Structure formats: structure tokens, C-alpha cells
Amino acid sequence: MKRVCFVLRVKQDLVEEYREAHDVWPEMRAALSEAGFRNYSLFMRPDGLIVGYFEAEDPQAALETLGKTEVNARWQKNMARFFSAGSGDLQKGGPEWLEEYFHLP
Amino acid sequence: MKRVCFVLRVKQDLVEEYREAHDVWPEMRAALSEAGFRNYSLFMRPDGLIVGYFEAEDPQAALETLGKTEVNARWQKNMARFFSAGSGDLQKGGPEWLEEYFHLP
Numbered sequence: 001m002k003r004v005c006f007v008l009r010v011k012q013d014l015v016e017e018y019r020e021a022h023d024v025w026p027e028m029r030a031a032l033s034e035a036g037f038r039n040y041s042l043f044m045r046p047d048g049l050i051v052g053y054f055e056a057e058d059p060q061a062a063l064e065t066l067g068k069t070e071v072n073a074r075w076q077k078n079m080a081r082f083f084s085a086g087s088g089d090l091q092k093g094g095p096e097w098l099e100e101y102f103h104l105p
Numbered sequence: 106m107k108r109v110c111f112v113l114r115v116k117q118d119l120v121e122e123y124r125e126a127h128d129v130w131p132e133m134r135a136a137l138s139e140a141g142f143r144n145y146s147l148f149m150r151p152d153g154l155i156v157g158y159f160e161a162e163d164p165q166a167a168l169e170t171l172g173k174t175e176v177n178a179r180w181q182k183n184m185a186r187f188f189s190a191g192s193g194d195l196q197k198g199g200p201e202w203l204e205e206y207f208h209l210p
Contacts, residue, residue: 007154024207029209039209041158041208042206042207044206045201045203051112051156053110054209096150098156100146101127101148101149102127102145102147103146104137104143105144
């Protein structure tokens with residue numbers, strides 16, 4: 001399993017609304033699992049900084065597989081207005097990907 | 106297991122030096138494991154933003170246990186100069202802790 005981390009930003013005045021909207025649809029959760037996302041967490045700082053962490057055998061393949069699903073297109077369309085930079089769509093380069101430099105099992 | 110995420114900042118002009126210094130001592134790795142840290146990763150953005158992620162049965166207890174070790178005191182003393190805000194010592198409030206709002210196993 002590879003470990004992946006990204007950051008992105010929600011518009012500060014929409015942070016509360018974003019949190020409430022982030023009750024992820026069961027079909028979106030299923031699409032993530034089917035695409036290979038494991039142990040996927042999203043964390044937030046009150047100013048709208050978001051950190052995502054997930055594990056996948058092949059993170060790039062998982063992103064591509066998810067990106068081809070109809071439910072992901074609907075989800076991203078629904079979420080786009082919350083993001084100040086990029087679309088929040090992991091496929092479209094919205095997030096910044098970080099590099100792992102330490103790991104302890 | 107609880108999942109924990111924090112962010113902190115390395116001084117931008119010391120990013121390269123910090124990376125090279127971050128070859129964690131075996132005794133520090135052992136102290137982390139003994140304190141209950143599991144699946145602990147650190148990620149970096151080129152500007153010095155650092156994201157930490159770990160899992161622990163009781164994250165607060167793990168931090169407190171680590172904070173009492175002699176090796177941690179030595180490690181933090183060695184690392185303090187790299188951090189622009191706080192000490193980088195997880196016990197002393199340097200990092201900002203984020204709140205998890207989504208999880209997919």
C-alpha cells in the first residue's frame with residue numbers, strides 16, 4: 001500500500017456549509033472503495049485548510065478509476081463552489097500533493 | 106484506533122536542511138512505537154508546510170508517554186531551530202491539530 005496526502009482549501013465563508021454538505025453519499029463511498037481507496041480520511045482546520053490522507057495499491061490508478069465514474073462527476077459538480085483554488089476534484093489538479101519523508105509502521 | 110492529523114511549518118530557508126536531518130534515530134523510532142504511535146507518516150510541501158498523520162488507541166496518552174522520554178527531549182532540542190511557529194514538539198502546542206470529518210475504512 002502507498003500512502004498519499006494532499007491539501008486543498010475551502011472558501012473560508014463557506015466552511016460551515018461545506019461541513020454540513022460533506023455527508024458523503026453511499027454511492028460515492030462505494031465508488032471510492034471500488035476504485036481502491038482505503039483508510040481515507042479528511043481533516044479540516046477552522047480556516048478551511050483541508051488535509052486528505054488515503055492508502056491505495058496504486059494511487060494514480062485509483063484516482064483515474066474514480067474519475068471515470070458518473071457519481072464522481074455529480075459529486076464534484078455539487079462540491080465545486082466550496083473551493084477557492086482548483087475544483088476540489090482530485091483528478092483535475094485542484095489539490096496540492098505532498099511528499100512523504102518519514103514513515104513508522 | 107483513532108486517526109490524528111496535524112500541520113506545522115518548517116522555516117522555508119531551512120527546508121532542504123530539515124529534510125536531510127530527518128533521518129529519524131532508531132531509538133526515537135522505538136520510543137514512538139513504545140508510546141503507541143502506529144502508521145505514522147510525515148509529508149512535506151516544498152514551502153515547508155508539514156502534515157503529520159498517525160493512528161493510536163489513545164493519541165493523548167501516546168503524546169504524553171513520548172513526551173516523558175529522554176530521547177524525545179534530545180530529538181526536539183535538535184529539531185527546534187527548523188520550526189517557525191512553536192517548537193515542532195507535539196507536546197508543547199507547536200502543531201495545529203485538525204478535525205476529522207470524513208472516514209472511509
